[in-house]
Amino acid sequence: MSKETPLLPISDAREAALFFVVGALCFLAALAALTTRGTYKAAEAWGAQIEGEITVVMRGTDRRTAETVAADVEKLATVFEAELLSRDEIEDLLKPSLGPGGIPDGLPLPLLMSVQADMAVGDPTEGIEAVLDKAGVDGDVAGNAGYADNVRGGLSVLRMVALSVVALLSATAIAVIAFATHAALLARRDIVDVLHLSGAEDRYIARLFERRFWVLALQAGLGGAVAALMVTALIVFSGGSAQGVEAQLLPRLSLDFWDVVIILITPVMAGLAARLAARMTVMNSLKETL
Amino acid sequence: MSRFRPDLSDEPAVRLDGVSLTYERTGEVLSEIDLILRQGSFTFLTGPSGAGKSSLLKLMYLAHAPSRGVIRLFGQQTHDLKRKQLAALRRRIGVVFQEFRLLNHLTAAENVALPLRIEGRKPDSYRAEVADLLRWVGLGERIDAPTPSLSGGEQQRVAIARALINKPDLLIADEPTGNVDPKMGRKILRLFSELNKRVGTTILIATHDLELIREFDAPVLRLSNGMLVRDVEYGRTS
Numbered sequence: 001m002s003k004e005t006p007l008l009p010i011s012d013a014r015e016a017a018l019f020f021v022v023g024a025l026c027f028l029a030a031l032a033a034l035t036t037r038g039t040y041k042a043a044e045a046w047g048a049q050i051e052g053e054i055t056v057v058m059r060g061t062d063r064r065t066a067e068t069v070a071a072d073v074e075k076l077a078t079v080f081e082a083e084l085l086s087r088d089e090i091e092d093l094l095k096p097s098l099g100p101g102g103i104p105d106g107l108p109l110p111l112l113m114s115v116q117a118d119m120a121v122g123d124p125t126e127g128i129e130a131v132l133d134k135a136g137v138d139g140d141v142a143g144n145a146g147y148a149d150n151v152r153g154g155l156s157v158l159r160m161v162a163l164s165v166v167a168l169l170s171a172t173a174i175a176v177i178a179f180a181t182h183a184a185l186l187a188r189r190d191i192v193d194v195l196h197l198s199g200a201e202d203r204y205i206a207r208l209f210e211r212r213f214w215v216l217a218l219q220a221g222l223g224g225a226v227a228a229l230m231v232t233a234l235i236v237f238s239g240g241s242a243q244g245v246e247a248q249l250l251p252r253l254s255l256d257f258w259d260v261v262i263i264l265i266t267p268v269m270a271g272l273a274a275r276l277a278a279r280m281t282v283m284n285s286l287k288e289t290l
Numbered sequence: 291m292s293r294f295r296p297d298l299s300d301e302p303a304v305r306l307d308g309v310s311l312t313y314e315r316t317g318e319v320l321s322e323i324d325l326i327l328r329q330g331s332f333t334f335l336t337g338p339s340g341a342g343k344s345s346l347l348k349l350m351y352l353a354h355a356p357s358r359g360v361i362r363l364f365g366q367q368t369h370d371l372k373r374k375q376l377a378a379l380r381r382r383i384g385v386v387f388q389e390f391r392l393l394n395h396l397t398a399a400e401n402v403a404l405p406l407r408i409e410g411r412k413p414d415s416y417r418a419e420v421a422d423l424l425r426w427v428g429l430g431e432r433i434d435a436p437t438p439s440l441s442g443g444e445q446q447r448v449a450i451a452r453a454l455i456n457k458p459d460l461l462i463a464d465e466p467t468g469n470v471d472p473k474m475g476r477k478i479l480r481l482f483s484e485l486n487k488r489v490g491t492t493i494l495i496a497t498h499d500l501e502l503i504r505e506f507d508a509p510v511l512r513l514s515n516g517m518l519v520r521d522v523e524y525g526r527t528s
Binding site for chain 2: 003004005007010191193195196197199201
């Protein structure tokens with residue numbers, strides 16, 4: 001009797017099954033949370049990139065003047081880079097519209113300048129127009145603000161879906177644990193009755209189940225979260241080779257401080273949810289007795 | 291055995307007024323029971339199988355609420371008590387269940403120590419007490435034995451020790467000699483009698499062993515078809 005034997009017998013097959021279910025749910029929840037965060041980061045980066053991309057069309061001028069304009073635009077405070085596109089680059093851009101035959105030699109092409117700006121600091125449109133006016137160049141400044149709004153709208157829907165998945169998985173985990181607690185309570189009714197009739201208060205009995213499911217969910221949650229971490233690491237270190245537009249559309253998985261926080265929080269949340277579910281289930285069930 | 295807390299008021303340990311119990315499936319099992327058990331009394335409850343002995347005891351150890359009537363334990367009307375107060379009242383009652391109700395994953399000593407554990411006491415503070423009590427019931431060699439390895443009689447004695455360990459003010463025993471040989475049955479009843487005389491514990495024993503009852507000079511309540519045919523107060527029958 002030096003060490004007290006737990007009043008609830010150590011696990012049986014039912015608890016092993018519950019361990020697996022909670023672990024799997026925590027794995028999915030952690031993965032969904034990491035993916036949601038990745039989606040947020042990707043959305044932020046992609047939105048900022050689209051919004052900061054400005055195309056300037058210059059007509060009726062020569063390349064040398066256009067290069068001077070590009071150099072002056074690049075000096076603007078909110079502009080990272082201003083680059084005059086080559087004929088080949090313009091042909092690439094027009095290829096989807098003109099087909100594989102290419103651009104006829106005689107076709108006059110406007111000069112295009114690609115400008116990368118930091119829209120968070122300020123919109124450089126007026127500054128670019130001033131540079132064009134000063135150089136006497138006829139040109140249009142085409143921003144992506146409208147397009148970016150549409151993209152942002154789409155991405156916010158994506159974020160909501162990702163958050164909903166996390167919420168749904170969390171709710172499922174809580175429901176599963178509540179059912180499991182109820183089943184465990186029924187299976188251990190003999191023990192509960194003896195404790196109850198021996199003068200144990202409801203809280204005393206509830207605490208036994210709380211402790212049991214807190215530990216179970218914490219261990220299962222940790223297992224699930226570590227599995228999610230491993231899958232993420234696998235994606236980051238071996239699957240992050242996607243390039244181009246498709247790469248921009250993928251969630252930006254990483255392994256930084258907040259990802260580790262998500263991994264650590266997942267089992268704690270599962271444990272707390274299990275504890276709460278167990279407590280509520282036991283207290284409600286005991287209320288039916290005298 | 292020095293922790294007895296006598297209620298100095300004149301309240302009986304148990305008082306039932308017009309108590310009836312009806313189960314949904316089987317109908318009325320107890321009908322209009324009036325009963326008083328004085329503090330420090332030693333009483334037998336007898337009657338044929340199915341007469342309602344176990345149901346009456348369940349009402350007294352607060353496993354069920356009566357369908358009608360009033361139960362008072364140590365002067366407290368149980369109907370008015372909150373759950374916490376009911377739990378505190380249960381801790382004053384030791385119960386020897388007919389089916390023992392031992393926890394199979396615990397040892398004999400751990401089963402006996404259960405009420406003390408519920409009170410929040412640490413193993414070091416009760417180890418010797420538990421061992422003494424197990425020796426008292428003749429299980430000194432089986433203290434750390436796993437419960438399933440104990441015979442029926444041994445399990446019964448563990449259940450008795452568990453009911454006594456926290457020195458209850460009221461001891462309710464449902465057929466406590468049902469699984470032991472007559473010699474051990476007499477020994478158990480003598481233990482109860484000794485407890486009653488030395489400590490003043492109120493004792494109610496349900497049994498259909500009339501031969502055993504005759505050996506003890508104690509009042510007998512008799513139940514028949516859910517009715518108390520001899521309404522007995524301590525020391526006299528009415």
